[in-house]
Amino acid sequence: xxxxAAARQADIMDVLKTTKAPMTAYQILGQLQKSEPDxxxxxxxxxxxxxxxxxRAHKLESLKAFVPCRCDHDKSLPVLTICEDxxxxxxxxxxxxxxxxxxxIAASKFVAKRHIVELHGHCSTCAA
Amino acid sequence: xxxxAAARQADIMDVLKTTKAPMTAYQILGQLQKSEPDxxxxxxxxxxxxxxxxxRAHKLESLKAFVPCRCDHDKSLPVLTICEDxxxxxxxxxxxxxxxxxxxIAASKFVAKRHIVELHGHCSTCAA
DNA sequence: TTGTGGTTTGTTATTTTATAACATATCAAA
DNA sequence: TTTGATATGTTATAAAATAACAAACCACAA
Numbered sequence: 001x002x003x004x005a006a007a008r009q010a011d012i013m014d015v016l017k018t019t020k021a022p023m024t025a026y027q028i029l030g031q032l033q034k035s036e037p038d039x040x041x042x043x044x045x046x047x048x049x050x051x052x053x054x055x056r057a058h059k060l061e062s063l064k065a066f067v068p069c070r071c072d073h074d075k076s077l078p079v080l081t082i083c084e085d086x087x088x089x090x091x092x093x094x095x096x097x098x099x100x101x102x103x104x105i106a107a108s109k110f111v112a113k114r115h116i117v118e119l120h121g122h123c124s125t126c127a128a
Numbered sequence: 129x130x131x132x133a134a135a136r137q138a139d140i141m142d143v144l145k146t147t148k149a150p151m152t153a154y155q156i157l158g159q160l161q162k163s164e165p166d167x168x169x170x171x172x173x174x175x176x177x178x179x180x181x182x183x184r185a186h187k188l189e190s191l192k193a194f195v196p197c198r199c200d201h202d203k204s205l206p207v208l209t210i211c212e213d214x215x216x217x218x219x220x221x222x223x224x225x226x227x228x229x230x231x232x233i234a235a236s237k238f239v240a241k242r243h244i245v246e247l248h249g250h251c252s253t254c255a256a
Numbered sequence: 257t258t259g260t261g262g263t264t265t266g267t268t269a270t271t272t273t274a275t276a277a278c279a280t281a282t283c284a285a286a
Numbered sequence: 287t288t289t290g291a292t293a294t295g296t297t298a299t300a301a302a303a304t305a306a307c308a309a310a311c312c313a314c315a316a
Contacts, residue, residue: 004282005293026272040296045274061189062244064273064302079229081238092232097225101207101247104220109252110209116190118244119229124237132311133264154301168267173303192273192302259316266309273302280295286288 008047009056013068016057021087022065060089062118067091077115083123090123136175137184141196144185149215150193188217190246195219205243211251218251 015031016023023031029044048066051057057068058078067080070091077094094117105112121127143159144151151159157172176194179185185194186206195208198219205222222245233240249255 024273038295041274043295046294061246079232081233081236081240083238084241090236090238092236094229094232096232097228100225100228101222101245104207104222104224105209105247108209108218108220109255110211110218110247110249111255112209112247112249113212114248116244116246116248117229118189119233119238119240120242120244121238121240127237127239136265152302166266169302170304171266174265260314262312264311267307269305271304275300277298278296282293284291
């Protein structure tokens with residue numbers, strides 16, 4: 001019995017939401033295999049690609065890991081803070097950064113399609 | 129004959145400077161092996177770690193690739209633009225973003241140690 | 257000199273991340 | 287139904303990164 005893409009994606013969103021820390025593709029795979037042992041990496045990667053394109057999940061490029069999008073609305077520019085101690089990831093709306101960013105790159109005439117902003121550091125709990 | 133770390137790092141900076149596009153660790157390895165066939169991945173990764181810590185090179189997390197730092201001074205916050213067509217990477221000083229970024233995350237009391245800002249899109253040549 | 261201890265570098269092997277390539281199934285329209 | 291377009295599964299492999307240990311190097315003291 002095969003599942004449609006939407007069902008797979010929903011499964012993965014459920015898995016992602018079970019923890020506060022980001023999960024790698026292979027950690028997600030491991031969870032899915034508990035109920036469907038035959039799932040292979042491409043299935044997971046394809047679903048994750050769709051989810052990130054839809055904005056339902058974000059990839060933390062610097063960790064090679066994924067988090068569910070934690071906001072109701074579409075963020076113009078997600079700013080992700082990553083605690084290096086506990087792994088907690090929080091999402092902030094970086095829309096207010098856009099004007100400054102645009103003026104920074106205006107001279108080079110670069111046309112930005114995708115913005116990646118990730119901050120590594122310590123969350124309020126771990127920094128204390 | 130083994131080389132000291134500083135010499136390795138200089139070799140790698142030379143390799144990185146031969147192209148405008150970013151290079152992966154294994155592309156760098158391939159170049160180095162032309163003159164020293166026995167070099168192995170850890171040698172390259174160790175040198176790249178040192179270079180990025182010193183700020184002499186940057187890692188493009190979203191490409192898993194490296195560029196030499198192209199500025200004279202230490203940037204408070206490097207903003208890297210990546211052309212998805214030709215691979216051109218340019219570096220901009222994002223220092224002016226810091227106040228807005230700080231205020232964005234102030235409520236969460238997150239303490240940022242490392243900022244990653246990468247913009248994917250098209251350079252002036254490819255966008256035209 | 258000659259140890260001696262700390263550090264750096266080399267080596268081997270493996271782990272982790274990601275995707276190519278092709279087979280099979282599904283679905284909608286003719 | 288056939289047919290064709292698309293989505294999914296499967297197998298295999300490629301690409302990126304690091305663990306673990308061995309060997310070499312260097313500074314300094316005896």
